[in-house]
Amino acid sequence: MQAVNLLPRDIEVPPMLRGNQGASVRLSGVSRSFDANRVLAGLDLHVRPGEFLSIVGKSGCGKSTLLRLIAGLDKPTTGTVTVDGKPATQAGDRLRIMFQEPRLLPWASVADNVAIGLRNGPDPDAVAEALELVQLPDKASFWPAQLSGGQRQRVALARALVSHPGLLVLDEPLGALDALTRLTMQNLIRDMHAKAGFTAILVTHDVAEAVALSDRVIVLGQGGILSQTEILRVGPVTRGSAELAAIEGEILDAIFAA
Numbered sequence: 001m002q003a004v005n006l007l008p009r010d011i012e013v014p015p016m017l018r019g020n021q022g023a024s025v026r027l028s029g030v031s032r033s034f035d036a037n038r039v040l041a042g043l044d045l046h047v048r049p050g051e052f053l054s055i056v057g058k059s060g061c062g063k064s065t066l067l068r069l070i071a072g073l074d075k076p077t078t079g080t081v082t083v084d085g086k087p088a089t090q091a092g093d094r095l096r097i098m099f100q101e102p103r104l105l106p107w108a109s110v111a112d113n114v115a116i117g118l119r120n121g122p123d124p125d126a127v128a129e130a131l132e133l134v135q136l137p138d139k140a141s142f143w144p145a146q147l148s149g150g151q152r153q154r155v156a157l158a159r160a161l162v163s164h165p166g167l168l169v170l171d172e173p174l175g176a177l178d179a180l181t182r183l184t185m186q187n188l189i190r191d192m193h194a195k196a197g198f199t200a201i202l203v204t205h206d207v208a209e210a211v212a213l214s215d216r217v218i219v220l221g222q223g224g225i226l227s228q229t230e231i232l233r234v235g236p237v238t239r240g241s242a243e244l245a246a247i248e249g250e251i252l253d254a255i256f257a258a
C-alpha cells in the first residue's frame with residue numbers, strides 16, 4: 001500500500017450522480033485462448049464497488065482481451081466473470097464502455113448523441129445535466145464535426161455517465177489526445193469518479209496516467225497478474241510528486257521484468 005497526495009474526495013455531488021452504487025466485479029479462474037495462443041490463464045481478480053482500477057502491461061500481454069471479458073463483449077474459455085454477481089454479458093445498463101475513439105454518430109447533434117446512453121427514452125434534463133458535468137453545456141446543438149477531439153471524448157463521457165452506470169470500462173480512452181487535453185480529461189474522469197462512486201476499470205499504456213487516476217494498478221503479463229500496487233489518496237493534488245514518480249518507477253520495473 002502506497003500513500004500519496006492526489007485529488008480530494010470531498011467534492012459536492014451533483015444530482016445526476018447521487019445515489020449511484022458502484023458495481024462489484026469478480027473474475028474467477030479466467031482463461032482465454034485463441035486457438036493455441038493462451039492469452040489469459042487462471043486469472044482471479046476482485047474489483048471493489050467504487051474502486052478505480054488500472055491495467056497496464058507490455059503490448060500484446062492481454063489487456064484488451066481482459067477488458068473485453070469484463071465488459072461482456074467476449075466470454076472466457078474457462079472461468080467466470082461477474083458484475084454484481086451476474087454474468088458480465090448480462091450487466092446491461094449497469095455497465096458503460098468508453099473507447100479510444102468517441103464513436104459519436106456524425107449525423108446526430110451532441111445532445112442526441114448523449115441521449116443514446118439513455119435506455120428509457122429521451123430525458124432532456126438528464127442530457128443537459130450530463131453536458132454540464134463534462135463542461136460542454138453550450139454545445140448541445142452542435143454536430144460532432146464542429147468539436148475538437150477532446151470535446152468529442154467529453155461527449156462520449158457524458159453519454160457513458162447519463163445512465164448512471166455502476167461500472168465504467170475505459171479502453172485507452174485518452175490515447176488519441178494531445179498531452180494537455182489528456183491531462184484535462186484525466187482530471188475530469190477522476191473528478192466524475194470521485195463524485196459518482198461508480199467502479200472504473202481502465203486499460204492504458206501510460207503508467208503515469210494509471211497512477212494519477214487509480215486506487216490500484218495491476219501489471220498484466222504471462223497470462224496473469226504480475227504485480228498490484230494500491231494507492232491511497234489523501235489531501236490535495238500533487239501531480240508529478242516524488243512519491244508518484246517512485247510508484248511509477250516500481251510499476252515500470254514490474255512491466256519490464258516480465
Ligand SMILES: Nc1ncnc2c1ncn2[C@@H]1O[C@H](COP(=O)(O)OP(=O)(O)OP(=O)(O)O)[C@@H](O)[C@H]1O
Binds near residue numbers: 037039062063
Ligand atoms: N480475436 C482474436 N483472435 C485471435 N487472437 C487474438 C484476438 N484478440 C486478441 N488476440 C491475441 O491475444 C493476444 C493479446 O492481445 P490483446 O489485444 O489483448 O493485447 P494488449 O495487451 O491489449 O495489446 P496492446 O497493448 O498492443 O493493445 C495477442 O497475441 C493477440 O494476437
